Amino acid sequence: MNTGDLHLLTGAYVLHALPPEEHADFERHLPGCPSCSEEVRELAATTGKLASAVAVVPPPVLKQRVMARVAAERQAPPVVPRQSRRGGTRRGRALSRFALAASVAAAATFGSVALWQYQEAQDARDAARRTERRAADLASVLAAPDAKAVSGGFAKGATGTVVVSRTLDKAAFLASGLPNPPEGKVYQLWFADGGSMRSAGLMDVSGATGAAVMEGPLDGASGIGVTVEPAGGSAQPTSDPLALLTLPA
Template identity: 55%
Template sequence: MTAADLHTLTGAYALHALDDDERERFERHAAACADCAREVRELSAAAARLGLAVTVSPDPALKDQVMRRITTVRQEPPRTVSPGELRTVGARRRRPSRWALAAALAAAAALGGTAVWQHERAQDAQNAQEQARRAERRADQVAAVLTAPDARSRTTELPGGASGTVVVSRSRDRAVFVASRMAKPPGGKVYQLWFDEAGTMRSAGLMDPGRGTGAVLMEGPVDGASGMGITVEPAGGSRSPTSAPVALMGLPA
């Protein structure tokens, strides 16, 4: 695969359609190609917005079910009543029937349920949109570090044939960790990143346990950190490392 071929993979990368080898090669390419990094951000944002444009339609079989039920319900024939029964019927008509009340309550409940369903769908769409905005902002921040004029990187080998690269921009005071083929953490565990400040470890966020390859914006400023580490922690992370480090590496000067 040539460099020219890698330029054509922005769309497939944004839609997670590359295999592990192609994704790894493209991410190394995008780390040094501002045009591809920008195009990936734009395509990822567009894909997220398209994902929000979803409508929910009733089951097509619903109409058939209703029409079929109509044909099976017998209509009661008219009957004659005596004068005494007429007075009783008149009295009944002056007060709501139990069935009418039940029907009204059922209709109100159905309308209320529809309103709740619509509210929940709208809330889901709003939450998804906010998540897309956060993902877009995070992608912009990652790209800003990777493409910064003073960006410096350092790569180390990780267990199982994986590798990790930390990219630091001192002018932005931020760092990005790029993982490649890291094994999934054990069930209920997560990889946690740390800044090493003279032996004191400061949390720099969690990695997505479902992705062993990808770029992660490390949380917080680089500040006085001279290195970083990775540990395996309980889901949700820890205040301080609770396991032996998977990796320790110095930050690029």
């Protein structure tokens, strides 16, 4: 490979895309070529900065700014023998821009994949922490020294139990034999405050069982209810309660 061809390999070298023989030829050429050395440093710095930003969502205008800079940035022509300068300079400049664009595209792709993987792992950790908090809250109500429970039957053989701790000012609800709600529906818990119903959150059902600490304080609630509501829950019940249980004194 002649020296003129070596000047065109900076982008492929930075992206580790050269075959072994050309990689070795270019590394022998690099120490004695200031223009190639400078271009390699600039391309490596560009890809390094982009790839290190895996935990930050890029602004929407980033791609437009980068591509505009690629199109507008004047590229210094490589130093080549005079007889090949006319064709070599134009080709070198075009390939230099192509290499920079390829570097940016590759770094953006790898950064997007890494960002997606990071976000997936972060979401899993957040879900695990939420599950741990719910389990700890439920255990604290069930194990409270003043915990009292009352049970009752649902339709179709399901049963429900409400456990109350006055010192914690919390109630927990446990269900057994409760089928999954219809498509697009959820189970919603309610505190019965006199003649009105106050939302106490949603309850997931898995394997015909469910357990949840009811959201909000007991205040003056006299009982609890369970209804089937549209996904996301309702401000007030839109269906008749599946069950109504009186809170233990």
